[in-house]
Amino acid sequence: xxxxxxxxxxxxxxNYGLLxxxxxxxxxxxxxxVRLQTNENLINYHRQKGNHHIANKETIKQREKNTEIINTFxxxxxxxxxxxxxxxxSKEIINKNFKHVFxxxxxxxxxxxxxxxxxxxxxxxxxxxxxxxxxxxxxxxNDSKMQQLEKPYPxxxxxxxxxxxxxxxxxxxxxxxxQKISWHYDNK
Numbered sequence: 001x002x003x004x005x006x007x008x009x010x011x012x013x014x015n016y017g018l019l020x021x022x023x024x025x026x027x028x029x030x031x032x033x034v035r036l037q038t039n040e041n042l043i044n045y046h047r048q049k050g051n052h053h054i055a056n057k058e059t060i061k062q063r064e065k066n067t068e069i070i071n072t073f074x075x076x077x078x079x080x081x082x083x084x085x086x087x088x089x090s091k092e093i094i095n096k097n098f099k100h101v102f103x104x105x106x107x108x109x110x111x112x113x114x115x116x117x118x119x120x121x122x123x124x125x126x127x128x129x130x131x132x133x134x135x136x137x138x139x140x141x142n143d144s145k146m147q148q149l150e151k152p153y154p155x156x157x158x159x160x161x162x163x164x165x166x167x168x169x170x171x172x173x174x175x176x177x178x179q180k181i182s183w184h185y186d187n188k
Contacts, residue, residue, distance in 0.1 A: 023121055023143060024153060024184045030117055031081040033093065033101060034073060035126035036066040038086050069127065072170045074104040079181050081117075083110060093124065094146055123149075125177075127170075130156050137161035139173050154180040 039062045046055035073082045085093055089100040098115045102108055124142045129135045131148045138156035141149045149155045157173045160166040
């Protein structure tokens with residue numbers, strides 16, 4: 001029984017490594033989809049408490065942050081197509097329903113050809129906390145099922161949020177990610 005369990009574990013880990021490698025290798029024919037936060041729960045909480053001013057402030061702050069992310073990826077990302085969706089549509093994306101995925105602006109939805117490219121595999125990224133025991137702020141890379149990529153592939157790019165002079169801006173994070181993905185692609 002132990003041998004069967006060990007074999008299954010090794011087989012699973014080996015297959016995941018191949019999946020991650022294929023994700024990186026197939027990216028030029030696929031895409032990266034960036035999940036943008038809505039802060040829906042926080043905004044609704046403030047509205048329910050009658051704090052409409054704070055809710056409006058949070059809405060504006062989140063909209064500005066999302067605009068910065070969209071603009072940075074649109075201007076600086078070179079490796080493959082990049083698309084966006086809002087976090088309240090995450091379940092739809094996992095189920096490969098790309099109705100709410102857009103290009104560099106909400107009004108620019110994907111063509112059928114672009115949606116077909118996503119049918120195979122894609123990488124989902126988001127700015128937030130890493131998965132696992134040790135949590136910190138980063139740009140986190142996940143597969144199409146929202147499972148964080150495993151080593152030796154890029155799993156995240158740390159933002160160093162809250163660490164003053166070490167904090168990275170969005171532009172620098174995207175550049176570092178571009179370099180890491182390119183390196184893994186070139187050294188497959």
